[in-house]
């Protein structure tokens with residue numbers, strides 16, 4: 117037997133530093149937003165200024181000279197004590213560092229590393245008593261010799277995001293992880309913490325702003341020395357930068373139970389698996405077309421043998437953070453099993469708290485959970501069979517059969533507002549397909565693969581039932597989103 121040789125491929129780990137904000141950060145509007153660090157000084161023979169930045173408009177300032185951190189009394193070099201900014205360099209924008217020692221201010225302009233807009237960078241300026249250096253994403257991009265003790269002046273303010281004291285050269289974009297040290301951090305140290313938060317107790321850390329507060333006016337110094345506020349006052353004002361909330365995506369698993377009335381057999385207290393047994397289930401989830409237009413690839417190419425044992429049919433699950441259909445954050449098609457279990461599925465979501473769950477089926481009335489369901493241990497669990505679903509006004513929720521709540525059957529026509537109602541449009545649909553057998557068709561209300569009087573009977577029991585859940589009847593971007601109307605407008609037989 118010919119045996120394929122096993123080839124070892126030498127893998128070299130190529131480590132890029134993709135800077136990103138760490139948890140929340142602040143967005144500066146490029147007009148008048150800033151944070152004052154008040155009269156902060158750094159004394160001694162060393163300093164490090166460090167931040168994670170993202171400019172949405174590098175040309176927001178003349179000479180592309182926008183301030184990240186600045187202790188100064190004006191815009192000119194001699195008026196600066198320490199400053200980290202961007203600056204024009206030929207066609208490029210690069211980092212710039214100003215520092216005053218022994219009363220003399222020196223400029224260092226980076227010789228490498230052009231900055232792009234809408235890109236996150238870790239930036240740092242260091243001085244160790246012998247050299248000023250600039251670092252971009254942990255790479256040294258400039259240095260010059262410099263000696264002497266830092267010039268201090270407790271009458272001069274230091275700011276983040278603009279030049280004091282007149283709100284000049286304002287930063288436009290994001291700033292995070294502002295760190296000010298009275299030591300020169302080494303390149304190794306800068307790299308090690310370019311994508312990790314500090315504890316706040318590191319030696320030499322004078323001020324450390326994680327900017328994770330997320331709301332309110334107070335900005336905490338994790339180094340414990342210099343708590344401050346947003347903007348120019350302790351209350352909200354036009355100079356307040358805006359918090360940007362970063363919730364990392366989490367993988368949420370959904371464990372749901374629901375019953376389709378049409379498939380339910382009260383004698384067996386279970387649903388029928390006729391469609392699978394008769395090999396009628398489609399090769400892929402059936403909600404790609406009107407009115408759902410859900411393009412997920414669940415079940416693509418599935419043959420009967422690929423379906424889970426006991427599959428009844430597909431349902432379409434929609435997840436939203438509030439009752440508003442516009443708050444939808446995810447949809448998924450999933451298979452429903454005979455015992456009422458929706459085969460567990462998971463979705464990546466960057467949301468916390470609790471979620472509303474809506475279930476749709478191609479010939480049943482849609483339902484929505486009566487309250488948001490909490491995410492517990494990255495799992496959302498809800499059993500629709502134990503209580504009625506959300507309903508409002510005179511709208512209907514679910515049907516109680518014995519001790520089980522279940523979705524109303526008979527909703528074959530779900531175009532536009534017809535999705536909200538079981539009415540003559542559904543009967544008309546049934547008329548057009550009555551007599552077909554061995555089909556996967558919405559007119560087959562009892563899900564046995566044949567369309568006949570048994571289905572019409574299922575419909576007849578529910579004729580006139582409607583839902584008023586806040587449900588989109590059309591999710592295609594070019595069409596307006598309608599919600600199921602108030603009960604006065606539709607009720608026919």
Ligand SMILES: [Ca+2]
Nearest residue numbers: 138140326327
């Ligand atoms: Ca942060």
Ligand SMILES: [Ca+2]
Nearest residue numbers: 145149354355
């Ligand atoms: Ca503003």
Ligand SMILES: [Ca+2]
Nearest residue numbers: 527529534537
């Ligand atoms: Ca209908």
Ligand SMILES: [Ca+2]
Nearest residue numbers: 560562564566
């Ligand atoms: Ca049938």
